[in-house]
Structure formats: C-alpha cells, structure tokens
Amino acid sequence: MAAPIRAPRGTQDRLPESAAAWARAETAAADLASSYGFDRIDTPLFERTELFVRGLGEASDAVSKEMFLVGGAAGSDEETPAWALRPEPTAGIVRAYLEHGLQVRPGPLRVWLLGPMFRYDRPQAGRYRQFTQWDVEVIGDPGPSVDAELIELATRYCARLGIGGVQVHLNSIGDEQCRPAYRAALVEYFSAHRDRLSPDGRRRLDANPLRVLDDRTLDPALAAGAPRSVDHLCAACTEHWLAVTGFLDRLGVAYQLDHRLVRGLDYYTRTTFELFAPGREGSQDALAGGGRYDGLVETLGGPSTPGIGFGLGMDRVIMAMSRSGVPGEPAPALVVVVGTQPNDHAERLVIAASLRDQGLRVRPDGSDRKLGRQLESAAKLGARWAVIVGEELTRGAVMLKDLADGTQREIGLHAVAAEIRDASRGPN
Numbered sequence: 207m208a209a210p211i212r213a214p215r216g217t218q219d220r221l222p223e224s225a226a227a228w229a230r231a232e233t234a235a236a237d238l239a240s241s242y243g244f245d246r247i248d249t250p251l252f253e254r255t256e257l258f259v260r261g262l263g264e265a266s267d268a269v270s271k272e273m274f275l276v277g278g279a280a281g282s283d284e285e286t287p288a289w290a291l292r293p294e295p296t297a298g299i300v301r302a303y304l305e306h307g308l309q310v311r312p313g314p315l316r317v318w319l320l321g322p323m324f325r326y327d328r329p330q331a332g333r334y335r336q337f338t339q340w341d342v343e344v345i346g347d348p349g350p351s352v353d354a355e356l357i358e359l360a361t362r363y364c365a366r367l368g369i370g371g372v373q374v375h376l377n378s379i380g381d382e383q384c385r386p387a388y389r390a391a392l393v394e395y396f397s398a399h400r401d402r403l404s405p406d407g408r409r410r411l412d413a414n415p416l417r418v419l420d421d422r423t424l425d426p427a428l429a430a431g432a433p434r435s436v437d438h439l440c441a442a443c444t445e446h447w448l449a450v451t452g453f454l455d456r457l458g459v460a461y462q463l464d465h466r467l468v469r470g471l472d473y474y475t476r477t478t479f480e481l482f483a484p485g486r487e488g489s490q491d492a493l494a495g496g497g498r499y500d501g502l503v504e505t506l507g508g509p510s511t512p513g514i515g516f517g518l519g520m521d522r523v524i525m526a527m528s529r530s531g532v533p534g535e536p537a538p539a540l541v542v543v544v545g546t547q548p549n550d551h552a553e554r555l556v557i558a559a560s561l562r563d564q565g566l567r568v569r570p571d572g573s574d575r576k577l578g579r580q581l582e583s584a585a586k587l588g589a590r591w592a593v594i595v596g597e598e599l600t601r602g603a604v605m606l607k608d609l610a611d612g613t614q615r616e617i618g619l620h621a622v623a624a625e626i627r628d629a630s631r632g633p634n
C-alpha cells in the first residue's frame with residue numbers, strides 16, 4: 207500500500223466537529239459588520255506579486271520573506287507568471303477599489319472580507335501558512351471618529367463571542383510630515399546601541415528602523431528607553447491622536463499606549479492598534495491588528511485617499527473561544543428517515559425532501575439493513591428524531607420516534623414537521 211499523502215505543513219483541515227464554532231464566529235462577524243453599515247467584498251486569493259511589493263513594501267516580512275509565489279499551468283510554455291497568494295487583504299481591496307472606480311460612489315466605502323490568507327512563514331502553534339482573516343476596511347474616511355469606531359467594533363466582536371480578557375494596544379506612528387524626524391531619532395538611538403541588537407534587529411535598523419521596535423527579541427530595557435512616536439507627532443497627527451483616544455474614552459473602550467506597536471507593513475500611518483487575548487500558559491496572542499493607511503491608495507496608483515482597517519485572525523478566535531469554553535452555533539435537530547422495507551427507498555427520499563422543504567434537517571438512511579440497525583445508526587449520528595416509513599404509509603402516515611426518550615407514535619405525514627418543530631422548541 208502506498209503511504210498516505212499528508213496535508214502541507216502549516217495548513218489545517220477544518221473537520222466537521224469544528225464547524226459549529228466556525229459558524230458562530232463567522233455569523234457574528236457578518237452580523238456585526240452589517241449592523242455597522244458594512245457590505246461584503248471578496249477579491250481573488252492571488253494577485254500580481256507587484257501589488258504586494260508596491261503596497262506592503264519590499265522590506266516588509268510579508269514580501270521579503272513570507273511571500274507565497276504561484277506558478278503557472280503545468281506543461282505551459284508561458285513564462286512563470288508573477289503571482290502571489292495574498293498575505294493580507296487590504297492591497298487587493300484597494301486594487302479592486304481603483305479598478306472598479308469605487309471612489310466615485312458616495313463614500314466612504316465600508317467593506318468587510320472573510321477568507322484565507324497565505325504567508326510562507328515557519329509554522330507553529332497559532333501561526334499557519336494558510337489562515338483565515340476577518341477583515342474590515344473603510345476607504346475615503348480621514349477619521350478620527352472612524353478610527354475609534356473600528357477599534358470599538360473589534361472589541362465588541364470579541365465580547366459578543368464571549369472571549370474575555372481582551373486588551374487593546376494603541377499607538378500613532380505619525381505621517382509623512384513627522385515620521386522622518388521620528389525615524390531619524392530612532393536611528394540615532396539604536397545606532398548608539400547597535401551591539402545590543404539582534405542580527406535581525408540590525409537588518410531592520412538599516413532597512414526599516416521603526417521595525418526594530420517590534421523585534422520580539424529586542425532587550426526590553428533598550429525598548430523602554432527608545433524615542434516614542436507619540437512624542438514626535440506633528441500638530442495634525444497630535445490632534446488626530448488626541449481625538450481618537452478621546453472618542454475611545456467616550457465609547458468606554460479601554461486601551462493601553464504601546465510604543466512598540468509599529469505594525470509590520472509600510473503602508474500604515476497615524477493610528478495603529480492590536481487586540482490581544484490571554485493565550486496558552488499566560489502568553490498573549492494577537493487576535494487582531496490594524497491601522498490607518500492614508501498613503502496606500504496613492505501608492506497603488508490612485509488619488510490621495512485616506513483609509514483604515516483591521517484584520518482579525520479567525521483561527522486564533524476559534525482557539526480563544528475554546529479556551530473560554532464558548533459553545534459553537536447549535537445545529538438544528540437532525541431527523542433520520544428510516545424504513546422497514548428494502549424497497550422503500552423512493553418513499554424515504556420523497557419524505558426526506560418534503561420535510562426539508564418544511565425547514566427540517568433531514569438525512570435518509572440509504573441502507574437495506576434491519577430497522578433496528580438503522581435506528582442504532584441514527585442514534586449514533588446524534589439524530590433526535592427517526593421517521594419510520596412502514597405499512598402506515600398506506601394511510602398517509604409514518605411512525606415518529608423520539609430518539610431522546612425512545613417513545614414513538616403514528617402520525618399523519620402532513621403533521622410530522624410541525625410536531626418536530628413544536629417539540630424542538632420545548633415547553634414555554
């Protein structure tokens with residue numbers, strides 16, 4: 207026998223038992239986004255590599271180290287196409303925004319997306335090569351009130367799912383006016399301590415100095431003494447920052463200033479934020495990250511347009527739900543249609559179809575096994591009801607068996623669905 211083929215590293219199979227948790231998390235995302243006036247958007251899972259290089263920045267980890275490149279068709283003579291699986295959704299959404307002229311619609315554009323992202327990173331617990339993000343974006347709104355609104359939305363989502371202990375980290379990294387001076391201050395500070403930086407930290411200092419701050423191996427004492435971006439903001443960025451924090455106070459959203467929160471991608475300006483939940487063994491897991499990107503639309507060839515958004519890691523949300531003991535979305539009670547005769551499969555199918563039309567969740571037994579065996583299987587599947595097709599059918603009736611208490615009685619076919627629905631609702 208040939209050895210079975212295993213899934214690629216860093217991917218996960220979502221088995222049926224996780225479906226209820228995913229359903230709850232996805233439904234909450236869709237409902238909440240809708241209640242904030244957002245519409246759904248979907249973009250391709252792959253784009254021209256150039257889009258990410260220009261949008262995210264050549265020096266970003268997502269582009270320089272983790273880009274998942276896609277080849278062309280097998281056997282094709284075409285040159286290898288320059289495509290990459292999307293590492294994040296914002297660049298693709300902005301591409302679509304420009305391609306379809308969405309900027310001429312009454313704005314600002316408020317959209318959300320839920321789907322897989324790909325990063326060719328070293329897989330570990332909670333870090334996958336394919337993961338799912340819920341992404342919320344506002345394009346064409348300079349803020350600051352929308353900044354607070356989005357942060358509040360992200361925290362409300364966690365609260366709605368029952369994920370406790372979520373902390374909001376907040377920072378402002380300024381804009382093209384004030385960032386050069388801040389960058390220069392950082393370079394001066396870290397250059398004086400170059401020997402205390404990791405090899406990666408030294409690389410960051412040369413390529414993208416702000417990112418020295420989010421090197422996880424950075425000596426905390428060195429980080430604490432580093433210049434803070436909020437102390438280097440220009441007047442306009444200061445005003446924006448004070449307004450965002452003021453709105454969050456009014457909304458009752460607690461946050462903590464995090465000077466090291468610079469985010470990994472080049473496109474961020476002003477507001478940056480991340481949400482953390484208590485993780486395994488007291489660690490902190492980043493559930494969501496986002497920020498303002500006022501230069502991105504222009505970088506991608508459009509008119510100067512402000513934007514802001516966040517990406518929430520759904521795989522980590524599912525793990526946090528399970529740690530908090532949050533149950534999944536309950537599936538409606540399952541009905542199994544079984545039969546006493548081997549030649550009654552057509553009746554089973556027809557009755558199943560009719561019960562589904564009446565809103566029930568139904569699975570016919572397709573086997574010729576004895577009735578007892580069919581009922582045993584139904585119970586093992588977790589079915590709540592068995593509709594037994596037998597000689598009562600000549601009277602337009604079936605036996606309805608309640609698998610929870612083992613009782614059964616004859617009931618007219620027309621009354622089965624109502625009976626099951628009433629019983630499932632329970633006494634009230």
Ligand code: AMP
Pocket residue numbers: 294325327332333334335336337338339470492493494495496517518519520521522
């Ligand atoms: P980022 O923009 O990289 O901060 O990503 C936003 C959120 O997506 C993070 O806070 C994580 O919850 C999630 N995320 C990012 N990368 C991964 C990954 N490789 N595997 C699982 N979740 C991820």
